[in-house]
Each structure stands twice: as C-alpha cells, then as structure tokens.
Amino acid sequence: MKSAVKAQQAEDSAETGAQQIRDAIREAIVERRLSPGTKLSESDVGNLFNVSRTLARAALQALSYEGLVSVEKNRGAFVAYPSPDEARQIFAARRLVEPGILREAAARITPGDISQLRQLLLEEGRLMSERGQTARRAEIKASGDFHLMLAEISGNAIMQRFMEELVARSSLVIALYGQSTASSCGHSEHGDIIAAIENDDLDRACQLMLHHIAHIEADLDLRERKSLGLKEAFEL
Amino acid sequence: MKSAVKAQQAEDSAETGAQQIRDAIREAIVERRLSPGTKLSESDVGNLFNVSRTLARAALQALSYEGLVSVEKNRGAFVAYPSPDEARQIFAARRLVEPGILREAAARITPGDISQLRQLLLEEGRLMSERGQTARRAEIKASGDFHLMLAEISGNAIMQRFMEELVARSSLVIALYGQSTASSCGHSEHGDIIAAIENDDLDRACQLMLHHIAHIEADLDLRERKSLGLKEAFEL
DNA sequence: ACGCAAAAAATCGTATACAATTAGCCGTCG
DNA sequence: CGACGGCTAATTGTATACGATTTTTTGCGT
Missing domain, CATH: 1.20.120.530 (GntR ligand-binding domain-like)
Structure with missing residues (x-):
C-alpha cells in the first residue's frame, strides 16, 4: 500500500523537505494525534522539524489544498474543523x-x-x-x-x-x-x-x-x- | 458563476498575492494562451507579476497540486503535458x-x-x-x-x-x-x-x-x- | 572537426531578514 | 467600575540572500 500514488514527477521523486513535513503532519492529523482546531503556527512547525519557516509554510499551504488545515489570512493555520x-x-x-x-x-x-x-x-x-x-x-x-x-x-x-x-x-x-x-x-x-x-x-x-x-x-x-x-x- | 466556491477561509477572503498569480496563470492555461510544456521559471513569473520569487514559487506549487503544472526538482516548472x-x-x-x-x-x-x-x-x-x-x-x-x-x-x-x-x-x-x-x-x-x-x-x-x-x-x-x-x- | 571535461551561468532549494497586520495588555478617562 | 484608546508583543506576508544542483558554454586534446 505504501507504493501509493506519487504520480507526477515520476523520476527523481526525492521528497523535497516540505513534502516530508506535509506528509508527517497529514499522518498526525489522520491518526488523530492532532485535534481539529489545533493551531499550527509556522514558527512552531518549523522549529519542530528543524527547518525554516519557509518550508513550514509551504507544508501548511499544501495541507490547506487538501482541506486538512485551514489557513486564515494574517491569523495562522489550524487543523481543519469541518462544519x-x-x-x-x-x-x-x-x-x-x-x-x-x-x-x-x-x-x-x-x-x-x-x-x-x-x-x-x-x-x-x-x-x-x-x-x-x-x-x-x-x-x-x-x-x-x-x-x-x-x-x-x-x-x-x-x-x-x-x-x-x-x-x-x-x-x-x-x-x-x-x-x-x-x-x-x-x-x-x-x-x-x-x-x-x-x-x-x-x-x-x-x-x-x-x-x-x-x-x-x-x-x-x-x-x-x-x-x-x-x-x-x-x-x- | 463567479460566486464560485472559496469555501475555506470564508471571512476575509482577500486573495493573498500568490493566489492572484495562481489564478492568472491558471486562466492563461485553461484559455490555452500557455501551451503544454512551456517553461515557467520562478524568476520569470516573479518578474512578470512584479513580485518576489517567493510568491511566484507559491503560485506554481499551488498549480502543481491541481495538476496544471508539473514541477521537476531542481529543473523548474512547466505547463503540464498530460500523457x-x-x-x-x-x-x-x-x-x-x-x-x-x-x-x-x-x-x-x-x-x-x-x-x-x-x-x-x-x-x-x-x-x-x-x-x-x-x-x-x-x-x-x-x-x-x-x-x-x-x-x-x-x-x-x-x-x-x-x-x-x-x-x-x-x-x-x-x-x-x-x-x-x-x-x-x-x-x-x-x-x-x-x-x-x-x-x-x-x-x-x-x-x-x-x-x-x-x-x-x-x-x-x-x-x-x-x-x-x-x-x-x-x-x- | 569532433568529443569530452571543466568552468560558468542559470535555476531551484532553503534560510534569514524586514514589513505589515493582528491580538493582547495596560493605563487613562468617563 | 466599565469602556475606550493606544502601545507592545507575537504572528503572518513578502522580499532578499546564500548554497546546491543542473544546464550550457567553452576550451583543450586527439
């Protein structure tokens, strides 16, 4: 099952930092170690994974496209709280x-x-x-x-x-x-x-x-x- | 029709730069002003919209999630060329x-x-x-x-x-x-x-x-x- | 003239720095 | 005592800077 999709970018496929973080957070959300509504500040995420805010931000943005976190402008990112x-x-x-x-x-x-x-x-x-x-x-x-x-x-x-x-x-x-x-x-x-x-x-x-x-x-x-x-x- | 979705981030909804660029490029792709395979370098996109590479990159990443551009590691972003x-x-x-x-x-x-x-x-x-x-x-x-x-x-x-x-x-x-x-x-x-x-x-x-x-x-x-x-x- | 190797240029990946916006706090005023 | 206003701290938005990787060019040798 871990042969998952990875459809695009077939060849090199070396996950680029941000993607690793994204996957880690996603897993945490899906396994419910992170509760809906939890704040995910860019700095905190960056520190947690020992990367800069740039990568943390990219990961959060990616998760927001999947609907797993909602980012509110100038306020921050939160684990999604679906209505x-x-x-x-x-x-x-x-x-x-x-x-x-x-x-x-x-x-x-x-x-x-x-x-x-x-x-x-x-x-x-x-x-x-x-x-x-x-x-x-x-x-x-x-x-x-x-x-x-x-x-x-x-x-x-x-x-x-x-x-x-x-x-x-x-x-x-x-x-x-x-x-x-x-x-x-x-x-x-x-x-x-x-x-x-x-x-x-x-x-x-x-x-x-x-x-x-x-x-x-x-x-x-x-x-x-x-x-x-x-x-x-x-x-x- | 333009009342579109915009589901998440309901309240302020002021599109944040990168989103504007993303939408502009997406429109260009859908209307076929950009052909499949066209290179979209981060610098070029940034210069074109008079923003930094940071925002250009964010926009391209977003489009890659939608499958409209494919980004190849250390090589650049291209308008998707679906097989x-x-x-x-x-x-x-x-x-x-x-x-x-x-x-x-x-x-x-x-x-x-x-x-x-x-x-x-x-x-x-x-x-x-x-x-x-x-x-x-x-x-x-x-x-x-x-x-x-x-x-x-x-x-x-x-x-x-x-x-x-x-x-x-x-x-x-x-x-x-x-x-x-x-x-x-x-x-x-x-x-x-x-x-x-x-x-x-x-x-x-x-x-x-x-x-x-x-x-x-x-x-x-x-x-x-x-x-x-x-x-x-x-x-x- | 051709091919290969090394250097140069261009481009991406990531980090850091600065500006802008928001939220909390405290003091003052009614 | 409560409410309003401005200030400070924290957080995000954006830009710039530096290092790594890839591509191109160039120059040399055969």
Whole structure:
C-alpha cells in the first residue's frame, strides 16, 4: 500500500523537505494525534522539524489544498474543523464516487490484489482486538487503507488522489462528530464487499459499499453545535 | 458563476498575492494562451507579476497540486503535458463523477438556475459564431462553465472543486490531442441535457452526459507520440 | 572537426531578514 | 467600575540572500 500514488514527477521523486513535513503532519492529523482546531503556527512547525519557516509554510499551504488545515489570512493555520455541512458533503462525495471506483477496480482486479486486500483485512482485525493508543491509530489508518486500495486497484491515479483526500477528511469528521467508541469502520462490511467482488456480483458490491458508507455516517452526530451557542451553554 | 466556491477561509477572503498569480496563470492555461510544456521559471513569473520569487514559487506549487503544472526538482516548472494515459484517466474520472453530480444538481435545481444555464448556453452559442482569438478563448471557457455550473448547483463544494480541476485539465488535454478545429464541446448537447433535466428525465440526462463526454473524448488522438521518435521522424 | 571535461551561468532549494497586520495588555478617562 | 484608546508583543506576508544542483558554454586534446 505504501507504493501509493506519487504520480507526477515520476523520476527523481526525492521528497523535497516540505513534502516530508506535509506528509508527517497529514499522518498526525489522520491518526488523530492532532485535534481539529489545533493551531499550527509556522514558527512552531518549523522549529519542530528543524527547518525554516519557509518550508513550514509551504507544508501548511499544501495541507490547506487538501482541506486538512485551514489557513486564515494574517491569523495562522489550524487543523481543519469541518462544519456539519462540510461533513455531509464529504460523505456525499464518497457515496458519489466510491461505487464507480469499485466498479472500475472490480474490472481489473487480479488474484494478487484480492489476497492483498484480504491481508489488509486480517491486519485490520488484528489491530482491532488489541488495546492501546498506537494499535488504535494503526487501526484507523488500516480501515481507510481498504478504501484507498480499491482506488489504487482501479488504476486511475486521479481518482486515487481524490479518495486520499476524502478518506483523510473523513477521519477528521469522525474525530469531531463520531459517537461510538467503536472504531471508524464496520470491519466485517469490508469483508462482505470483497466477497461480493469475488462472486462477480458487482451490483451487490456497490450496494454494500453504499450501505457501508451510510453506516459510518450514521454513527455521526451532525447537529450544529457552534461552540455550544454561547447562550444555550449556560441557560439550561 | 463567479460566486464560485472559496469555501475555506470564508471571512476575509482577500486573495493573498500568490493566489492572484495562481489564478492568472491558471486562466492563461485553461484559455490555452500557455501551451503544454512551456517553461515557467520562478524568476520569470516573479518578474512578470512584479513580485518576489517567493510568491511566484507559491503560485506554481499551488498549480502543481491541481495538476496544471508539473514541477521537476531542481529543473523548474512547466505547463503540464498530460500523457495519453493521464488523458484517459481524466476523462474516466469525468465519466465517473459527472452523472452523479448531474443527479444531485437535478434534485435541487431551481427555475432561476435553469434560466442561468440557458443564458450560459446562449452566450456560448454567440461566441461560437464569432471570429477571432479572444472570442475563441471565451468560448472555451464558457463550454467548461456549463459543467462547472452543474457542479455548483449540486451544492457540494468538494465535488465542485474537483470538477474545476477536471475541467481545467481537460482543457490541457484537448489542447494537446484535440483534432477537430471545431470547439471543445458539442454545443447542442449541452442544450439537450438541460432539456432532459427540465423534463425530469434523469436517466436520459445522465445518458446524454455520458455521450457528451464520450463525444469530446472521441475527438482526441491519444496515440503515444513521444516527440516523434527522433528516428521515425525522418525515415519515412 | 569532433568529443569530452571543466568552468560558468542559470535555476531551484532553503534560510534569514524586514514589513505589515493582528491580538493582547495596560493605563487613562468617563 | 466599565469602556475606550493606544502601545507592545507575537504572528503572518513578502522580499532578499546564500548554497546546491543542473544546464550550457567553452576550451583543450586527439
């Protein structure tokens, strides 16, 4: 799975400082070590990675393009705090594209791909039973990787990159609005989808995928709670 | 249409130099005043807009995230030169998402939206009959705006941004591989799609959209012609 | 005249420095 | 006692400077 995209700039591909920082921060956000709303000042980021503000700034700008941090002019960068409406749009986008990706992936899937998917599933299950923060974080990533791997199999680098953005932002949304202590993704549903693909039952696989996404979304509490109303917070 | 997205950083929204440059270059690329492969050195861009290399660099980096320019480490930035395979992926992505966007848009479309779409169509037709470079460029933009407006009507800012990227990159592809001198888009097909939406015939609208995209793609010559081989160029 | 190697030029990568804007603080005034 | 105003500190926006890498040129030898 780490063979990820890296589509453009094929040849030299030596990540240029800023990209390393960007990736490190992104990973921290996706694994929820950084909470939504956390301030990411350019100086702090620079000091943390022992680079100049120039590179820190570049990394933050890059993350802002992916929707993972929001930079406010003359105020600074913050880990994105998606509104309930944004959250709905993210999942609407996933419902819109994932069935299509699934179809494309099913059309070109190889036995090797399937065994890789199964292995991912196994790993996911193993992490799920473990205790501890680090296992939990790895599990969060693994459950997203299932969706990303389908995108990779589809062979469309553009859709793959888009899915990476959607999965990452989903992680933020779940961190903010998720209710169940249970992990992010219904684990068994992933297995069902693979099974449907193997049976060449594409329609069923797509339907399962839609249910799966709906299931994740159903676990969210997307009520507008704009800093607790500031009035309602004390009147009750 | 210019009410565009601008989702993040809602409040002050005063574009910060680099963004202005980015938009200017993007417009130049989409309108095909800049050809694929053109070198965009940071110094040149900076001088052209009377800003420092810092801002020029930021703008180019931003464009690289959108896939409109490719930056090669220690070599420079160039207007993207999508490979035939990339071109296919771009159109595959459009086939994958545009029907879905169309369905979402149809669900929330208002009479006002329809009249705006019609007006866009009229403008497009007017420009099509005119002669001259500037009219041609405006037409290119207008034909893309039809698709973008549907995305805007769909109410999903994320899908809208993605469509903006896809339309812009499509323009590059057409510039590179387009054959017919005729414009980029079958104009009448846009009208047919609107008509189908008005008749609440969603399935037909989606089918028309798919045909429309296929039609654009059919006008491309996507054979691998890697700088004409340097040998084959003279042996025939 | 051709090819190769070393130097020169140009360009990018990163750091530092300065200017502009914002946020917090404190003192004064009503 | 609360509110307003200006000042200071912190943070971002932009420019300039320096080092590294690549490309081109140039000059020498064969």
